[in-house]
Each structure stands twice: as structure tokens, then as C-alpha cells.
Amino acid sequence: xxxxxxxxxxxxxxxxxxxxxxxxxxxxxxxxxxxxxxxxxxxxxxxxxxxxxxxxxxxxxxxxxxxxxxxxxxxxxxxxxxxxxxxxxxxxxxxxxxxxxxxxxxxxxxxxxxxxxxxxxxxxxxxxxxxxxxxxxxxxxxxxxxxxxxxxxxxxxxxxxxxxxxxxxxxxxxxxxxxxxxxxxxxxxxxxxxxxxxxxxxxxxxxxxxxxxxxxxxxxxxxxxxxxxxxxxxxxxxxxxxxxxxxxxxxxxxxxxxxxxxxxxxxxxxxxxxxxxxxxxxxxxxxxxxxxxxxxxxxxxxxxxxxxxxxxxxxxxxxxxxxxxxxxxxxxxxxxxxxxxxxxxxxxxxxxxxxxxxxxxxxxxxxxxxxxxxxxxxxxxxxxxxxxxxxxxxxxxxxxxxxxxxxxxxxxxxxxxxxxxxxxxxxxxxxxxxxxxxxxxxxxxxxxxxxxxxxxxxxxxxxx
Numbered sequence: 001x002x003x004x005x006x007x008x009x010x011x012x013x014x015x016x017x018x019x020x021x022x023x024x025x026x027x028x029x030x031x032x033x034x035x036x037x038x039x040x041x042x043x044x045x046x047x048x049x050x051x052x053x054x055x056x057x058x059x060x061x062x063x064x065x066x067x068x069x070x071x072x073x074x075x076x077x078x079x080x081x082x083x084x085x086x087x088x089x090x091x092x093x094x095x096x097x098x099x100x101x102x103x104x105x106x107x108x109x110x111x112x113x114x115x116x117x118x119x120x121x122x123x124x125x126x127x128x129x130x131x132x133x134x135x136x137x138x139x140x141x142x143x144x145x146x147x148x149x150x151x152x153x154x155x156x157x158x159x160x161x162x163x164x165x166x167x168x169x170x171x172x173x174x175x176x177x178x179x180x181x182x183x184x185x186x187x188x189x190x191x192x193x194x195x196x197x198x199x200x201x202x203x204x205x206x207x208x209x210x211x212x213x214x215x216x217x218x219x220x221x222x223x224x225x226x227x228x229x230x231x232x233x234x235x236x237x238x239x240x241x242x243x244x245x246x247x248x249x250x251x252x253x254x255x256x257x258x259x260x261x262x263x264x265x266x267x268x269x270x271x272x273x274x275x276x277x278x279x280x281x282x283x284x285x286x287x288x289x290x291x292x293x294x295x296x297x298x299x300x301x302x303x304x305x306x307x308x309x310x311x312x313x314x315x316x317x318x319x320x321x322x323x324x325x326x327x328x329x330x331x332x333x334x335x336x337x338x339x340x341x342x343x344x345x346x347x348x349x350x351x352x353x354x355x356x357x358x359x360x361x362x363x364x365x366x367x368x369x370x371x372x373x374x375x376x377x378x379x380x381x382x383x384x385x386x387x388x389x390x391x392x393x394x395x396x397x398x399x400x401x402x403x404x405x406x407x408x409x410x411x412x413x414x415x416x417x418x419x420x421x422x423x424x425x426x427x428x429x430x431x432x433x434x435x436x437x438x439x440x441x442x443x444x445x446x447x448x449x450x451x452x453x454x455x456x457x458x459x460x461x462x463x464x
Contacts, residue, residue, distance in 0.1 A: 006214040006215060006218055007214070007218075008198075008213075008214060008217060009217075009251065009252070009255040010196050010198075010217070010248050010251050010252065011251065012197075012198075012244075012248075014044055014247075014251075015044065015048075015244050015247045015248060015251075016244075017045075018043075018044040018045045018047070018048035018247060019048045019051075019052070019243055019244065019247070021045050021048060021049070023049060023052050023053075023054075024049040024052075024053070026058075028049070029049065029050075029053065029058060032046045032049060032050060033061065033062065033065055033301075036050075036065060036069070036301040036302070036304075037065050037068075037069070039069065039073075039304040039305070039396075042301065042302050044247055044250070044251075047246065047247060047250060047298060047301075047302050048243065048247060050062060050297075050298045050301060050302075051243045051246060051247075051294060051298055052243070059294070062297050062298075062301065063293070063297050063324065063325050065301065066296070066297040066298075066300040066301050066325045066326040067300075067323075067324045067325055067326055069300055069301065069304045069326065070300055070304075070308075070326040070327075070328055072398075072401075073304060073305060073395060073398070073400060073401065074328055074395075074400065074401060074404050075374070075401045075404050075405035075408070076372060076373050076374050076405065076408075076435075077328075077373070077374040077375075077376040077378070077404050077405055077407075077408035078323065078327070078328060078329065078330055078368055078373045078374065078375055078376060078408075079129070079307065079328060079329040079330070079376045079377075079378065080126075080127070080129070080329075080330060080331075080332050080361065080364075080365075080375050080376060080377055081127065081129040081130060081131055081167070081329065081330075081331055081332075082122055082125070082127045082129075082130055082131070082331055082332060082333055082334050082361075083130070083131045083132075083133050083169075083311075083331060083334050083335075083336065084115075084118055084119070084122065084130045084131065084132055084133065084153070084341075085133045085134070085335075085336060085337060085338045085339075085340065086109065086110045086115055086132065086133070086134050086141075086145075086146075086149050086338060087107075087108070087109040087110065087134040087135055087137070087140065087141040087145070087338060088107050088108060088109075088134075088135050088337070088338045089107050089108075089109055089135050089137035089139075089140035089141050090135030090136050090137055090208075091135075091136055091137050091138070091208045091209065092135070092136055092171075092205065092207065092208030092209065092210040092211070093205070093206040093207040093208055094194070094204060094205055094206075094208075094210065095203075095204040095205075095206065095278060096194075096204060096236065096238075096239065096272055096275060096278055096283075097275055097278075098275035098276035098277065099135045100276075100277055101207065101208060102277065103276050103277040105276070107140075108338045108339060109140055109141060109145070109338070110149075110338060110339055112148060112149070112152045114339060114342075115149050115152045115153060116152050116153075116155070116156050117342055118339065118341045118342060119152070119153050119156040119158075119163060120156055120158045120161075121341040121342060122163070122341060123156065123157075123158040123159070123161030123162065123163065124158060124159075124161065124419075125332075125333050125360070125361050125419070126161070126361055126362070126377065126415045126418065126419040127161075127163070127332075127333075127361070127377070128161075128162070128163060128164045128165065128377040128378075128379055128411070129163070129164065129165045129166075129167070129187070129377065129379055130153065130163055130165075130166050130167070131166075131167045131168075131169055131190065131331075132146070132149060132150065132153070132166050132167065132168045132169065132170070133169050133170075133336075134146060134169075134170050135171075136170070136171035136208065136209065136210060143173065143177040143180055143181075144180075146168065146170060146181070147180050147181065147183075147184045150166050150168070150181075150184040150185065150186070151184060153166055154166065154185065159418065160414070160418045160460055161418070164379035164382075164383065164461075165187040165379040165382050165383075166185065166186060166187055167186070167187040167188040167189075167190055167232070168181055168186050168187075168188075168189055168190065169189075169190040169191065169192075170191075171191075171209070171210060172191060172209075172210070172215055172216045172218075172219035172222075173219070173222070174222065175222045175225050175226045176226075177226075178222055178223045178225075178226030178227075178228055179226040179227065181226075181228065182226055182227045182228050186228060187230065187379070187382050188230040188231060188232045188265050188266055189220075189223045189228045189230070189231050189232070190231075190232040190234070190266070190268065191216075191219050191220065191231075191232075191233070191234075192233070192234035192235060192236055192268060192270065193216065193217060193233065193234070193235060193248075193249075193252070194216075194235065194236045194239060195235065195236065195239040195240045195245065196217075196235065196240070196244070196245055196248030196249065196251075196252070197239070197240035197241075197244060197245070197248075198213050200239050200240040201213045201216075201239075204239055217252075220233070220252075220256060221256075221259070221260075224256070224260045229262070229265075229387040229388030229389075230265035230266075230382075230387050230388060230391070231256070231264060231265060232264060232265055232266035232267065232268060232307075232309070233249060233252055233253070233264045233266075233267055233268070234249075234267055234268030234269065234270060234309075235248075235249055235269070235270075236270050236271075236272055237269065237270070237271045237272065237287045237292065237295060238271055238272025238283055238285055238286050238287050239272065239283070239285060240285055241285055242285065242287050242291055242295055246295060246298060246299065246302075249267065249299075250302055250303070252264075253267075253303060253306075261389050262388050262389040262392050263303075263306070263392075264303070264306050265306070265307060265387075265388075265391070266306060266307040266308070266309050266329065267299060267303060267306050267307070267308050267309070268308075268309040268310075268311070269292075269295060269296060269299070269308065269309070269310060270311055270313055271287055271292055271313055271314065272286060272287070273313050273356075289318060292318070292322075293321060293322060293325055296308060296310075296322050296325045296326055296327060297325045297326060299326070300325065300326025301326075305392060305395040305396055307328045307329050308326055308327050308328050308329065309327075309328075309329040309330075309331075310322055310327045310329070310330055310331075311331045311334065312331050312332070312334040312355045312356065312357040312358070313355065313356060313357075314356055314357060315356045315357060316357050316359060316367070319357060320367070320371070323368075323371070323373065330364065332359070332360075332361040332364045332365075333359075333360050333361040333364075334355060334357075335355070336355060362419065362420070362421065362424060365412075365415065365424065366423065366424055366427070369424075369427060369428060369431050370427075374405060374408040374409060374412060374435060375408070375412050375415070376404070376407065376408030376411055376412065377411035377412070377414070377415060378404070378407035378408055378410075378411050378463065380403060380407045380463035380464060381403070383463075384463075386403075402441055402444050402464070403463075403464040405435070405439065406436075406439065406444060406447070406448040406451075406463075406464050407463045407464055409432050409435055409436055409448060409452065410448070410451055410452065410455060410462055410463060411463075412428065412432060413428075413429075413432050413452060413455050413456070414455060414460060414461075416428040416429065416432075417455070417456070432452065433452070436448050436449050436452055437449070444464070447464070448464075
């Protein structure tokens with residue numbers, strides 16, 4: 001067991017020096033992109049130079065390479081998930097969050113029966129993977145409530161539906177509590193640093209335990225010490241300069257790789273949105289669409305093997321654009337309020353933030369298929385022990401695609417058969433058969449085609 005020390009591993013001087021360096025000339029930029037295209041590590045200065053590029057032609061080339069990297073490693077699959085909010089009780093005062101303690105509204109914590117009802121609705125939408133979300137409140141939402149919620153979620157089976165992976169996004173906690181999450185079958189532990197700028201962090205976290213920057217920053221160290229192998233980082237872009245945030249996020253990943261042998265499993269890129277009790281006009285670092293696109297592109301170039309997650313905070317148009325820049329996971333049909341799936345059309349809606357993509361999962365799936373992407377509900381790696389460094393070794397070997405695309409095709413077929421309408425069935429079956437026949441490895445191709453036939457004959461949950 002390592003001795004955990006509350007010490008920052010974010011070097012702001014290195015970040016400042018990298019961003020102050022001379023912008024790359026054409027030859028230097030070409031060399032950086034050549035490294036990125038081969039998935040070679042990039043230095044902080046090289047990443048900073050990518051963030052500072054202004055030429056439209058160079059930007060288009062960066063976007064192209066980022067999209068090709070994602071497709072080369074993971075294929076055309078796009079992982080689908082939905083959030084499940086179980087409690088909006090919170091003792092923190094975060095300036096940007098609708099759940100902030102200072103906001104006055106009727107707070108709610110779902111009972112286990114209410115959680116099961118939400119899960120039934122999510123399963124009827126086709127979801128297999130959830131992100132469990134809750135505010136921080138040691139009295140109204142302690143760790144035992146979260147682990148009980150996980151048990152309740154995994155217990156629900158509606159028709160052919162079941163939740164096969166629960167990722168958990170809750171506040172920074174202790175090694176003991178992370179061990180409890182691990183024992184209940186957590187997928188990825190997700191925590192956003194919100195901002196790595198320690199001054200901005202204190203400005204936006206006015207009260208509550210979350211105000212402790214170092215405790216929050218070192219949460220993944222405690223999670224990994226507890227045996228959780230997959231962790232997912234993120235920044236709430238809009239609280240500080242986005243370029244500094246990207247470089248700090250990469251430093252955080254490098255710290256985890258150095259100490260634990262594996263970095264982030266996923267990186268989320270939420271952008272600041274309107275929420276109860278806050279005014280966007282008071283935030284000077286709001287990220288434009290073009291800047292946001294740059295963030296995703298550079299993260300894919302710098303972290304080629306990491307899953308990059310985009311939520312329904314963004315519009316359908318932006319989400320479609322960012323898929324071409326390296327996004328690999330999408331939420332679908334989301335609500336961001338407690339009990340929101342059952343009360344989508346009724347009751348008081350206190351959401352954590354606003355949602356700009358209100359399409360149903362089936363509408364998003366149709367759009368993805370039309371664009372040549374494979375919507376995936378796969379959870380095979382988690383259930384086959386391909387987690388942590390074992391997952392990354394497979395990804396870096398170039399072999400992860402041999403399981404990603406077949407599993408994506410099989411879970412898409414499951415979805416079509418169980419939840420698809422006539423339109424999706426008409427295009428989906430043809431899409432799946434055509435893609436399966438293009439799998440390069442003959443053994444994998446034949447296995448996939450065989451399992452597709454078994455799924456069509458009524459079997460379920462087949463995966464590589």
C-alpha cells in the first residue's frame with residue numbers, strides 16, 4: 001500500500017511556459033502531427049502549439065488526423081450510455097451547479113423502488129450502461145446509499161433489458177469508501193476536477209468539502225489504491241482558460257501513468273451551461289464552438305487510446321461535428337434531474353444543468369447509422385476483465401478493434417431486435433451485415449457473422 005500524500009502534481013509553471021513558447025512553424029507543426037498520427041507521446045509544449053494553431057488548413061488537418069486515430073484504434077463504434085441521478089442533496093456551494101447548497105428547492109433522494117422504476121424506463125430505451133450521479137451529502141446520500149443503489153440497478157431486468165455496467169460519478173471520498181464501490185461492481189469511477197486552476201477552483205467552490213482542492217485532485221489516487229482500475233477525468237470547460245485546462249488534464253493523466261501504470265480510461269469534456277442560480281454572463285472563460293472543437297481534437301491527438309465522452313449538454317449539430325474529431329462515447333435520451341425519466345413530462349424539474357440534445361436514443365442511433373457509425377451498447381471489456389492496464393495494453397497493441405467493432409455490431413443488433421422500429425430495422429440489418437463482412441481478421445469475421453445469426457435466432461448477450 002502506497003502512502004498517499006496530499007500534494008499537487010500539477011505544475012502551473014510548466015503550463016505557462018508551454019503556452020508562452022513561440023508558435024510552431026509549418027515544419028515543426030508537421031513534425032508534431034506526424035508524431036500524433038503514430039500515437040507517439042507529445043510534450044506539453046507540443047500540445048500547447050497544437051492549441052495555439054490559427055491557420056484554417058492546419059486546423060482541418062488536425063481534425064482529420066484526430067478522427068482517423070479514433071477510427072484506427074476503436075473502429076467506427078460509438079459507445080452509448082445515459083446518466084441516472086438518484087439524489088440532489090448537496091452540501092457544497094459550487095457557483096456553476098443547480099444542485100448548489102445555496103439554491104432553494106425541494107430536494108429529493110430516490111428510494112430503491114424509485115431507482116428500479118427509473119432503470120426499467122432506461123432499459124426500455126435500450127440502455128445497458130449507466131452513469132450513476134448524485135450530489136455530495138454525507139447524511140442524505142452516504143456511501144451505503146450509493147452501493148445499495150448499485151445493487152438495485154443491477155437487479156432490474158425488464159424483458160431482454162439489463163444494466164451491464166454502472167459507472168459512478170460521486171464526490172471525492174476515502175479509500176475505504178472506494179473499496180465499497182469496487183466490491184459492488186463499479187465500472188469506471190468518474191470525477192471532474194472542474195478546473196485545475198487552483199485560484200479559480202476556490203472562487204467557484206465557496207463552501208463544503210469540495211472546496212478542498214488537493215483532496216479533490218488526489219481522489220483517483222485513493223480510488224486506485226482501493227482497487228478501482230478504471231477512472232475517468234474531466235474538466236468543466238468555461239471556468240478557466242481552456243488551453244491551461246487541457247495541459248493540466250494531461251499532467252494528471254501522466255501522474256496516474258507514472259504512479260499506477262495506467263492513466264484515464266475516459267475523459268469527459270462538459271462545457272459550462274446554464275443552471276439554477278447562476279448567470280453565464282459572469283463567466284469570462286466561456287468556450288466557443290470552435291475552441292471546443294479544438295479541445296476535443298487535441299485531446300484525441302494527445303490521448304489516442306482514451307475514451308472521450310460527450311454529453312447531451314451539446315446540440316445535435318455540435319455532437320455530429322465532434323464525432324469526426326475523435327469523440328467515442330455519447331449519452332442519449334438523458335435527463336439531469338432526480339427521478340427525471342419517470343417525470344420527464346410532469347412535476348418539478350430541477351436539473352443539474354440544461355440539455356441541448358433532446359433526441360431519443362433511437363433517433364440518435366438512426367443518425368449514427370446514417371453517418372456510418374456503429375452505436376455500441378457493449379460492456380464486454382468490463383465483464384471480461386479487460387480493465388485498467390490490461391485494457392490499455394490491448395488498445396496500444398492495435399488489437400482492441402478486433403473486439404470493439406464485433407461487440408458493437410452485436411449489441412446494435414440486440415437493440416434493433418428488442419427496441420427498433422420498422423425504419424431502423426430496414427436500415428439496421430443491412431448496415432450490420434455489410435459491416436460484419438468488412439472485418440479484416442478472417443477468424444473474427446466468421447465468429448461475428450456466426451454470432452449475429454445466433455442473435456437473430458433469439459440468443460442474447462453474446463460478445464467477444
